[in-house]
Each structure stands twice: as C-alpha cells, then as structure tokens.
Amino acid sequence: MKMYKILLLVTLIVFVTGCSTKEKVAxxxxxxxxxxxxxxxxxxxxxxxxxxxxxxxxxxxxxxxxxxxxxxxxxxxxxxxxxxxxxxxxxxxxxxxxxxxxxxxxxxRFLKMKANFDSFLQPGRNQQLLLDTIQSTKAFVKRYPNSKFRPMVDTMLVKLELANFQLTEETASLYGRLDKPKAKKIYDEKIQKSPLKDAKMIKPHVSWFRSLFE
Structure with missing residues (x-):
C-alpha cells in the first residue's frame, strides 16, 4: 500500500511538471x-x-x-x-x-562608454578595458565635438586618465619591489612624460584585506 502511494505521488509530480512544461512551451x-x-x-x-x-x-x-x-x-x-x-x-x-x-x-555610444566607465568598481582592475575605454572616449569627443553629452564625457575621460596614471605609478612601484630595474625604468619614463605627473590626486581607498593582494 505504501509503495502504491509513492508511485501515485511520483506519477502526479511527473504529470504536473509535464503540464507546466507544455504550458511554458505553448x-x-x-x-x-x-x-x-x-x-x-x-x-x-x-x-x-x-x-x-x-x-x-x-x-x-x-x-x-x-x-x-x-x-x-x-x-x-x-x-x-x-x-x-x-x-x-x-x-x-x-x-x-x-x-x-x-x-x-x-x-x-555614450551609453556604451558610461557602461564601461561604471564597470571600474575597483581601482587597478582590468587595465586593458581601461585603455580601450580611454581610446573610445577620445574617439567619441572627436566624432561628436558638440555633443550634449560632452561635459559628462570630458569628466569621465579625466577620471579615466587619472586612473591610468595611478595604475602606471603602482606598476612602477611593483617592479621596484620585485627588483626589476629595466621594467621599472619603462614605467618611470611614462610617468615623467605624462601631463598628470604634477597633479595632486586623492588615491581611492582600498580596504586593508584587499591591500594585501593589490
């Protein structure tokens, strides 16, 4: 009798599932x-x-x-x-x-740039996307110099350039800690050639547990 009830329950479940599937497919x-x-x-x-x-x-x-x-x-x-x-x-x-x-x-195109810009939730992540977004932002400004979105685009571009400069500084520092002078020299030269080298920047806050891995 117990086995009969189990089989009846299984049959009912299969039937209901099949009906719901048919309803979805319909x-x-x-x-x-x-x-x-x-x-x-x-x-x-x-x-x-x-x-x-x-x-x-x-x-x-x-x-x-x-x-x-x-x-x-x-x-x-x-x-x-x-x-x-x-x-x-x-x-x-x-x-x-x-x-x-x-x-x-x-x-x-503006929305696409903003989506990429907003995707940089953490500093020092996805450098290639950062560089690609800088290039696409510059291309947007060149293509639409009188765009109504221009003020927002200019602001995004400045922030992206600052983020890239900070990433260059951190990379130079990393190569210094790893005792790789040739690699460090390449990034040091990039820093010296950058128009942002004398900018006073407020670095983003990194939590103590993330800083162990940055």
Whole structure:
C-alpha cells in the first residue's frame, strides 16, 4: 500500500511538471506588443533573465518590429542598473549594428562608454578595458565635438586618465619591489612624460584585506 502511494505521488509530480512544461512551451507566436509588454513587466519586477528571454522571442518572431530598438535600450539601461555591464554592452552593440544612424548612434555610444566607465568598481582592475575605454572616449569627443553629452564625457575621460596614471605609478612601484630595474625604468619614463605627473590626486581607498593582494 505504501509503495502504491509513492508511485501515485511520483506519477502526479511527473504529470504536473509535464503540464507546466507544455504550458511554458505553448507561449510562442505572440504579437510583438505582447513580448514588449512582457519585457517591461519583468524589468519592473527586476527579473532580467525573463526579460532577456522575452526579448529573444520578440527578436526572433518579429525581426522588423519597431519595438526592437526601444527594447534594446530599455534592457541596456536595466542591466547597467544591475551592474551587469557585459550584457548592457551586448544590447548596445546590437542596437548600433542593427538600428544605428546619424541621429541615434551618438546616444548609444555614450551609453556604451558610461557602461564601461561604471564597470571600474575597483581601482587597478582590468587595465586593458581601461585603455580601450580611454581610446573610445577620445574617439567619441572627436566624432561628436558638440555633443550634449560632452561635459559628462570630458569628466569621465579625466577620471579615466587619472586612473591610468595611478595604475602606471603602482606598476612602477611593483617592479621596484620585485627588483626589476629595466621594467621599472619603462614605467618611470611614462610617468615623467605624462601631463598628470604634477597633479595632486586623492588615491581611492582600498580596504586593508584587499591591500594585501593589490
């Protein structure tokens, strides 16, 4: 009798699971507005995984929908707020590639720079991304010299340059501690050639336990 109850329970679980799976799979071939509203709903609920899934359905079922570019920017903003900068950049890259034009590319490129800038949560991390962001920021200023975002871009560029200069100083100091004079000399020369060498900077605070590994 006990074994019968167990088998009955297992059968019930399998049946319910199968029904829920079928119900989930059955959600397809919906109007573009359905997927768009679902994205908005999940963004508000802060369930970005579901929102991403709904965007996949929107983009695959409605490849020419005018709701796609708006959805991309919305999801880029949402992922930036959650500090998920790689995903934010994915949507911005896709937006520029698929829908970029003379009017809207400027804003998308600005958001991409801001996403990279905001990703530097800790000093001395991801030097290559830091250098790439400096170059892309300079390119933005050259391409859009009269941009309404110019004040924010200039501020970001100064902070990025200061961070890079500090990283150069720390690298020179590290090679000195490791007794590698040739390598230290290379970075010392970079410091002397930098226009920031006489700048009075406030170094970012590093907690004591992180400082053991920096």
């Amino acid at each position: 959600i397809y071939n919906k109007p573009a507005l359905y997927w768009y509203n679902s994205i908005i709903k999940e963004v508000k609920n802060q369930d970005l995984e579901k929102a991403d899934d709904y965007f996949t359905s929107l983009s695959s079922e409605h490849v020419e929908s005018p709701l796609l570019p708006t959805s991309m920017l919305m999801l880029a903003h949402a992922h930036m707020q959650e500090e998920e900068y790689i995903l934010a950049n994915f949507y911005l890259d896709e937006y520029i590639k698929r829908f970029g034009n003379a009017k809207n590319t400027e804003y998308a």
